[in-house]
Every structure is written in C-alpha cells, then in structure tokens.
Amino acid sequence: MVAMSLDQAPTPRRAQILHEAAQLFAARGFHGVSVDEIGAASGISGPGLYRHFRGKDAMLAELLVGISEKLLDEGRRRVADAPDPTARLDALICGHIDFALNERALIVLHDRDLSSLPDADQRKVRRLQRAYVEIWVGVAREAYPAFAAVDGEPRTRAAVHAVFGLLNSTPHSASTHRAPRPPDTEAMAGLLRTLALGALAAAGA
Template sequence: MKADQMPSAAPTVRRSRRELLLEVAADLFLHKPYDSVTVEMICAKAGISAPGLYRHFQNKQALLIAVVENPLEFLHQSARATVESEPDPRAALDAMVEFHIRSVLSAAPTTLIFLKNEHAFPETDRRRIRRAMNMYAEEWISTVSLLRPELSDPEVRLLTQAVFSMLNTVPTLNKGLDQESIVKTMSTAAVQALTSPRAE
C-alpha cells in the first residue's frame, strides 16, 4: 500500500479505544448489575481515562446502548445478507446458526445484557432495540417456516426463540471446551431442534 493510501494513526487509535471500551463494558454489564457498574470501574479495566471515555460516549447509559445495539445490528445485517444470497433455506439456516454461535462466543451475549439491564434503557431506546431483536428473529423464523411447513406460525416462533435462548447461554455454560468443539456441538443441536420432524 502506498504511503498516501495508508490510514492516519489517529482514527485507528480512536477506533481501538472505542472497541476496547465496548468490550470491557459488555463484560461488566453482563456480570454485574448496571447500577453497580461505574464509569471509573470501566475506565480502570480498560486502562483509559474518564475523559477518554467521554470522547466516545456521552455517559454510561450511552455506552450500555452501544454495547447492545452495535452487535445486534451486525447480527441482523449478516442474517439478512445470508437469507438474500442463499436460495437453499437449510444452507441459510446452517450459516445463521454458526454465525450466531461464533458471535456469542467472541463477545458477551447481547440479548443477555439487554434482558438483565432493560430497566436502564430509556423507553425510546428500549423499544428500538426490541424492534431490532424482533427483526433479527424474523430472518430465522421465515427460514425455519420454509423447512417446517407442518408447524403453525406460533409453533415456529416458540421453537426459534427456544433455540435462541439455548445459544445465548452457551458462553456461560462453557466448561473448558475449545471454540470449534462448541461451535460443532451447538450447531448440530440447534439445527436438529429447528429442522427435525415432530414425532407422531
């Protein structure tokens, strides 16, 4: 890459600090009540000063919103792209399941953080995030519906939400397995639960 094409150092520093703050805050919000997590606690764990945090986020609440909203938007974009580009619903489901599992293993599960701290979200943000969660779920539901035509819409939704709950708790249940073993085990379990015919 030519020198004039190299990105400047400043944006890289800003981006990495923001990502570090999001990662640290997500872990704290997952394991501690929102009200007990302080800006000082987040900054100390991230190794960043309070003014450094406020350059990226207006306050602790804005940081919580970003912790939940950013990964959720990424998940939805990925699922939508998969559904639109993959004509085989089974292949699309396989891809969405694996991507979801890898996402919750690489970062604190967004859904768990939201449900645990929902009281701390302003009403408008809470509703927006709820809508985003529903839109993401609809990508799965529409795909599962194609694979399970014998199920009613409420049954498909129940089944899909149950699988979501199972996958979102994977990081809290990991007992020393390597990541690829977890992905393989949980992908198999999720896909079988979503596609296996109901026993008569």
C-alpha cells in the first residue's frame, strides 16, 4: 500500500479546515485570506495548520481537485445505477443539482480562483471535468437520438455546457435574490430539474 502524503490523510480536522477555507475563499477571494484567518475560523492556530496542509495552495488544490473527482465518481455511479437512458440523464441532473445547492462556495471558488492553482493542478481539474462532460454527452445522445442527427456531438456538448451554466448559476442568483425569502432548497431543486430537462429536450428535439 502506498503511504498517504500529509495533504492526503483524511481526518475530521482536515475536513473542517477545508470547509472553513472554502467559505473564506469564496467570500473574499483566495488571495484575500490568510492562513491565520483560516486557522481562527477552524479553531486552530495559523502555524498549527501546517501540521495538516503545506499551505493555502494545498488547500485550494484539494478543494478544487477534490470536488472535480467527487463529481466524476458520482456521475459514473449514478449512470451505472440507472436502468435506462432517460433515468440516467435524470440521475445526472439531480446529482449536479445536489452539488450546485450544497457546494455553492466551491462553485464560486472554481469560477474565480481556478487560475490560482499551479499549472499541473489546473490541468488535472480540467481533465476530470472533461471526463465528467463526456458522461453527460454520451447519456444525452442516448436519451435524445436527434442529437446525433443535428450537428452530432458538438451540439450535444454545447447543450450540456449550457445546462451546467444554468445549474451552476445557483450560488450567484441566491446572493442577489431580492424577494422577501428565497425559494427553499426542495423548491429550487425542483425548478432547476424542470429547467434542465426542458433545455436538453428542446436542444435534442
């Protein structure tokens, strides 16, 4: 068995540090947060964080690479568990909605601070994301055979990216919502599912 490096050992403390780092990075930007501030939010001294992570760069990499790996693994699992193309597409949509509603800080962080990762980690994130997109493209083409007849994969891929844009806009819409109270999570999930299914059905018609 290969021994885990310091930045790979899973512990509740590390998970707490990563959670606090994600919230702070999303609120103020990666470069606007210090190690001491992450430590204070986690209930640990700034220098104490170095027992768990080599530094802020390692935290950012684990957050963005980690969520990309999680999305890909979850997408593969949902596709494997669903009985037919329509069910597989619905499962992918529902899984991504769960991500969009529960990992809002990471969506903001990815949109704004991916370029702060070292080049090797950026390439890894993009490689994982491409694999995730290809799962969606394959399932969408199975669910809507008309995709294959109209521009083939480029049209399908464009439609999938458009749906990602719709679902991933959730954190931004939540932060600017001006109604007396925003939709609850269940209602928002239902709305996003309806919109995503409708968009893909229209594009694949």
